[in-house]
Amino acid sequence: xxxxxxxxxxxxxxxxxxxxxxxxxxxxxxxxxxxxxxxxxxxxxxxxxxxxxxxxxxxxxxxxxxxxxxxxxxxxxxxxxxxxxxxxxxxxxxxxxxxxxxxxxxxxxxxxxxxxxxxxxxxxxxxxxxxxxxxxxxxxxxxxxxxxxxxxxxxxxxxxxxxxxxxxxxxxxxxxxxxxxxxxxxxxxxxxxxxxxxxxxxxxxxxxxxxxxxxxxxxxxxxxxxxxxxxxxxxxxxxxxxxxxxxxxxxxxxxxxxxxxxxxxxxxxxxxxxxxxxxxxxxxxxxxxxxxxxxxxxxxxxxxxxxxxxxxxxxxxxxxxxxxxxxxxxxxxxxxxxxxxxxxxxxxxxx
Amino acid sequence: xxxxxxxxxxxxxxxxxxxxxxxxxxxxxxxxxxxxxxxxxxxxxxxxxxxxxxxxxxxxxxxxxxxxxxxxxxxxxxxxxxxxxxxxxxxxxxxxxxxxxxxxxxxxxxxxxxxxxxxxxxxxxxxxxxxxxxxxxxxxxxxxxxxxxxxxxxxxxxxxxxxxxxxxxxxxxxxxxxxxxxxxxxxxxxxxxxxxxxxxxxxxxxxxxxxxxxxxxxxxxxxxxxxxxxxxxxxxxxxxxxxxxxxxxxxxxxxxxxxxxxxxxxxxxxxxxxxxxxxxxxxxxxxxxxxxxxxxxxxxxxxxxxxxxxxxxxxxxxxxxxxxxxxxxxxx
Numbered sequence: 001x002x003x004x005x006x007x008x009x010x011x012x013x014x015x016x017x018x019x020x021x022x023x024x025x026x027x028x029x030x031x032x033x034x035x036x037x038x039x040x041x042x043x044x045x046x047x048x049x050x051x052x053x054x055x056x057x058x059x060x061x062x063x064x065x066x067x068x069x070x071x072x073x074x075x076x077x078x079x080x081x082x083x084x085x086x087x088x089x090x091x092x093x094x095x096x097x098x099x100x101x102x103x104x105x106x107x108x109x110x111x112x113x114x115x116x117x118x119x120x121x122x123x124x125x126x127x128x129x130x131x132x133x134x135x136x137x138x139x140x141x142x143x144x145x146x147x148x149x150x151x152x153x154x155x156x157x158x159x160x161x162x163x164x165x166x167x168x169x170x171x172x173x174x175x176x177x178x179x180x181x182x183x184x185x186x187x188x189x190x191x192x193x194x195x196x197x198x199x200x201x202x203x204x205x206x207x208x209x210x211x212x213x214x215x216x217x218x219x220x221x222x223x224x225x226x227x228x229x230x231x232x233x234x235x236x237x238x239x240x241x242x243x244x245x246x247x248x249x250x251x252x253x254x255x256x257x258x259x260x261x262x263x264x265x266x267x268x269x270x271x272x273x274x275x276x277x278x279x280x281x282x283x284x285x286x287x288x289x290x291x292x293x294x295x296x297x298x299x300x301x302x303x304x305x306x307x308x309x310x311x312x313x314x315x316x317x318x319x320x321x322x323x324x325x326x327x328x329x330x331x332x333x334x335x336x337x338x339x340x341x342x343x344x345x346x347x348x349x350x351x
Numbered sequence: 352x353x354x355x356x357x358x359x360x361x362x363x364x365x366x367x368x369x370x371x372x373x374x375x376x377x378x379x380x381x382x383x384x385x386x387x388x389x390x391x392x393x394x395x396x397x398x399x400x401x402x403x404x405x406x407x408x409x410x411x412x413x414x415x416x417x418x419x420x421x422x423x424x425x426x427x428x429x430x431x432x433x434x435x436x437x438x439x440x441x442x443x444x445x446x447x448x449x450x451x452x453x454x455x456x457x458x459x460x461x462x463x464x465x466x467x468x469x470x471x472x473x474x475x476x477x478x479x480x481x482x483x484x485x486x487x488x489x490x491x492x493x494x495x496x497x498x499x500x501x502x503x504x505x506x507x508x509x510x511x512x513x514x515x516x517x518x519x520x521x522x523x524x525x526x527x528x529x530x531x532x533x534x535x536x537x538x539x540x541x542x543x544x545x546x547x548x549x550x551x552x553x554x555x556x557x558x559x560x561x562x563x564x565x566x567x568x569x570x571x572x573x574x575x576x577x578x579x580x581x582x583x584x585x586x587x588x589x590x591x592x593x594x595x596x597x598x599x600x601x602x603x604x605x606x607x608x609x610x611x612x613x614x615x616x617x618x619x620x621x622x623x624x625x626x627x628x629x630x631x632x633x634x635x636x637x638x639x640x641x642x643x644x645x646x647x648x649x650x651x652x653x654x655x656x657x658x659x660x661x662x663x664x665x666x667x668x669x670x671x672x673x674x675x676x677x678x679x680x681x682x683x
Contacts, residue, residue, distance in 0.1 A: 059542035060513075158632075172633050173407070202406040202569065204630045207613035211629075229543055231617035232572070259619050271617065273547035275576035278616045280596065283554070284576065286547035290512040306544075 019089070020047035021223050022071075022191055027083035027093070029066045029075065038294045040066035042247040042302075043083070048240070050190065051217060053224035055238035055255075057231065057270070059291045063247040064227045068193045071225075072110050073100045087191065105132045109184035113196040115176035119168040126152065126164025129183035136187070151182040155212060174205035181212060192216075193225045198233065210237055231274050235259060243267045246295040246302025253331025263325065263333035263340040266303045301336065309337055358433055359394040360530060360563050361418065365664075366391045366427035366437070368413055372638065383638045387413040389587035390427070390664060397530065398557065400564040402578035402595075404571060404610070406634050409584040411567045415533045418565060419453045420444055431531070449479065449527035456536035458516035462508040468519045469494075469504030475526045493522040496559075498552060514545035521552065525560070535567045550576055571614045575599055583607045586637050586645045589665055591673045603678040606646045644676065652677045 029041040041063040048054050058064040070081045071092055085092040087107055092100075112118040120128050126148035134144040145164070152160035155178040168176055177197060184192050194213070198206040210233065216222055226237055234241060234255070241258045243251040243266065251264040262268040272285035289306040304310045304317035313336050322334045325341035333340045368388040388410040395401045403411040416422040417429060420436060429437040436447050455461040462471055469490055476486040491501060497518040508516055517537060524532050534553070538546040554577065556562060568574045574581060575595060582592040583606060591604035602608045605628075612628040630649050635641055644662050647653040656676050665672040 059544060174633050202633075203571065203610060203613040204406060205633060207615075207627075207629070208631070210615075231543070232615040232622075235617050235619045235622045236615040255619050259617075270543055273544050274617050275547070275550065275570075275572040276616065277572040277575060277599070277611070277614050278618070278621060281576060284547035284551055286551055287544040288548070290514050290545050291542055293512070 021050045022048040022085065022087055022225075024071070024085045025083055027067060027070060027085060028081070029063070029070050030080050030082075031078055032080075033294065035294060036296060039247050039297050040079075040295070041070065042295075042298075044242075044244070044247075044249045046242055046249070046252060048191070048223050048225065050223050051221040052239045053213075053217065053226055053237055054240045054242060055234040056225060056227045056242050056244060057229065057234055058227075058244035059229055061246065061291045061293050061295060062244040063295075064244050065195050066247075067244070068110070068195050068225060068227055071193060072104060072108060074110070105189070106136065106187040107189055108191045108193065109187060109189040111177075111180050111184050111192060111194040111197045113199055115173070115180045116168060118180060119176060121168055124165050124167060125171065125179050129179055130186050132183075133186040147186070148182075151185055152179065154185065155179070155182045156208070157182075173201055174208065177201060177205075177209055178212070181209075181216075185216065188220070189222065191223045191225065193227070195227045196229070197226075199228070199230070206233070213237070231270065232277070243270070246292045246298065248298075248302050249334065250301075250303060251331070251333045253327060254329065257328035257331040261328055261331075263327045263331065264303075264335050265307050265309050265337070267333070269306075269308070301334070313337070359430075360397045360399075360432060361395040361565075362393075362428070362430040363414075363418070364392050364428040364430065366414070366417060366429060367425045368410075368417055368422060369425055385637050386587050386640065387637060388417065388424075389637075389640070391584075391587070391589055392427075392665060393582055393589065393592060395531070395563055395565065397563055398561045399580070400557065400566055400578045402574040402581035403565060403567045403584060404569065404574055404581060405584035406569075406610075408586070408634060408637055410587040410637070411584050412535055414584070415453070415535050415565060415567050418531075419451050419533050420447070421453075449475075450529050451531045451533070452524035452527060452529040454517075454520050454524050454532055454534045454537045457540045458513070458520040459508055461520060462516060464508055467505045467507055468511065468516075472519065472523045472526055475523065479527065489526070490522075493525055496525065496556070497522045498548075512545070513541050514548055517541060517549050518552065521549075521556070525556070529562070531563045531565070533565045533567070536569065537566075538573060539568070539570065546573070553577060571599075571611060572616075583610065586634055586640045588645065589672075589674065590646065591675075592665060593672070601679075601681040603673040603681070604646075604675045605650050605652050605677075605679070608679065609649075644674075 025045045026043045027041055028043055031038045031040060044067055056064045069075050071085055075081060081093055083093060087103060090103060129151060130144045130148045148164050149160045152164055157163050157175055157178055198209050213224060217224060228234060238255040241253060241255055242249055245266050251267045262271055269287040273287055275281060275284060287306055295302060300318040300320055301322045307317060310317040317336050322336050323343045324332050324334055326332055326344045327341045366388055367390060370385045370387055372383045372385050391414055403414055405411050417424050424437045428435045431447055472490045472493060473486040476489055494503060499515060499518050538549050541549060566578055578595055580594050581598050582589045585606050591607045602611055609628045609630045616622050632649060635648055641648050643659045644657045647657040662674040662676050665674055
């Protein structure tokens with residue numbers, strides 16, 4: 001934990017020669033609905049280095065899932081995606097299917113929350129987890145079968161040779177989630193994006209899953225974007241944390257900085273509202289209200305309406321875009337409150 | 352914690368419930384028996400909260416449904432206020448229905464989408480013979496109590512946020528002035544910031560109204576926050592039942608230890624420093640639970656005796672109970 005290289009601390013300008021694996025700038029996702037334009041993701045920027053894990057923390061409507069789908073180009077046609085995301089210098093946003101297929105599966109892979117709907121019910125698990133790989137490589141059926149067994153073994157499925165022939169409904173929830181991870185690994189990606197992959201699982205199986213992901217990171221140097229609402233999972237898994245609210249990034253920093261000293265009132269509110277396994281809490285400090293469901297364009301801070309501190313600043317929080325304030329090593333919070341830290345310039349756009 | 356009075360509000364004595372599972376369409380063989388609840392006993396005092404925790408398929412939800420008599424036990428007793436309600440007919444159950452209520456996990460599934468929520472909450476009152484005017488007055492009181500305003504009365508479930516919907520679910524449960532509410536994962540579907548509001552509300556209501564709760568949950572931190580005592584279930588049986596802090600700080604059953612150490616805590620330093628007790632695999636099928644102690648297939652302490660002899664069931668009325676041949680001994 002102490003040996004974290006500071007060069008990859010988020011927000012800080014990347015050191016020369018240490019270009020991040022993933023660089024996201026001003027990523028914006030909007031939808032047109034009957035109720036007007038919904039701004040699901042609003043100008044989100046971050047960097048992620050090889051082998052590191054970024055936990056994207058947020059509640060419903062925070063834009064955390066919309067952001068991950070945008071990185072893989074998985075949005076429907078009704079979504080408009082703007083901004084830039086480069087994987088090793090290769091643009092991911094607004095590219096055509098051919099360019100996208102050059103990265104999807106082989107360089108970026110995704111693990112979804114609901115493995116039962118992400119797996120095809122008609123095909124044996126072994127066959128479908130290597131279908132993409134077989135298509136790309138043109139491998140023989142035998143080679144694909146052997147690779148499927150190898151992958152299932154690697155993610156800890158016992159009797160992999162037999163289980164590869166099973167159908168998804170014959171797998172338990174934990175095994176299905178392992179199969180999804182095996183499928184993600186098939187193309188040996190540099191980056192795995194996992195959207196709440198453990199939310200539906202029992203804690204015992206969740207612990208196994210987190211351990212598996214951490215082992216894979218150590219062995220292969222895979223970078224991980226892990227989308228979750230569970231701060232306890234974040235404490236276990238994250239190198240870096242990005243807190244999102246109402247489509248915006250409200251705080252970004254290393255795990256230890258954010259847990260030790262959360263600067264944004266929303267981050268602090270989240271931490272105070274979580275019950276603790278390790279000690280009794282007399283009463284939880286709940287945040288009044290609920291997260292915005294369909295956020296529109298907001299001039300000020302998206303959290304202003306629920307923020308206990310906003311009234312201190314008049315209507316500034318609701319009207320003005322909050323400045324970026326620096327916290328501990330590379331940590332930044334987007335907040336009007338001076339105590340969040342000194343104001344620093346927004347990072348330069350582009351590379 | 353309330354001292355246990357002579358007569359508990361609720362007492363389960365060796366309750367069993369089986370389901371018949373049909374084999375897959377093309378599979379050979381006949382019906383299979385799922386022993387969902389397989390000899391569960393516990394007591395609950397007035398005003399107390401008992402947590403039921405365990406992995407998927409451990410029987411916690413079935414236990415909750417047996418208490419509310421949405422299911423009928425195969426054997427054993429469900430004593431409410433001294434009377435066994437396990438065998439009562441629909442008609443005989445009627446006076447108990449008002450006293451035992453339930454709050455479900457997803458209020459979007461448990462509220463009528465085509466009825467405004469004011470009428471949903473008024474429904475049990477009308478059934479109890481309130482006239483329209485007095486029902487409306489009572490619903491307004493209930494809404495205020497759960498932190499909703501009068502303007503929410505005419506809303507439909509889809510027009511409310513998740514937290515507001517769960518408040519409606521709680522108001523409906525309170526309408527009949529119950530003594531006991533079975534809460535089945537009432538905050539699991541809610542956002543973190545809203546979850547805390549609903550937990551606080553449940554605690555406030557308990558204090559104001561002297562309610563008892565059976566709280567079914569899989570999030571061990573939430574359960575610690577709200578429960579006085581906790582029963583840990585595994586494959587239809589209670590493995591350990593203890594007062595809250597005793598269970599979390601001095602767990603005796605290996606399964607309790609494993610479950611607690613699998614749940615991460617939201618503090619990186621503490622989380623890194625914790626000693627882990629890893630469980631491999633998932634619970635065996637309740638269709639054919641292992642002989643002896645049913646946890647022995649995943650237990651690191653298992654000896655020959657565990658594979659053969661089932662640990663004695665929990666004696667009702669002890670403060671700490673553990674169904675294990677080799678429970679952890681803690682210095683007191």
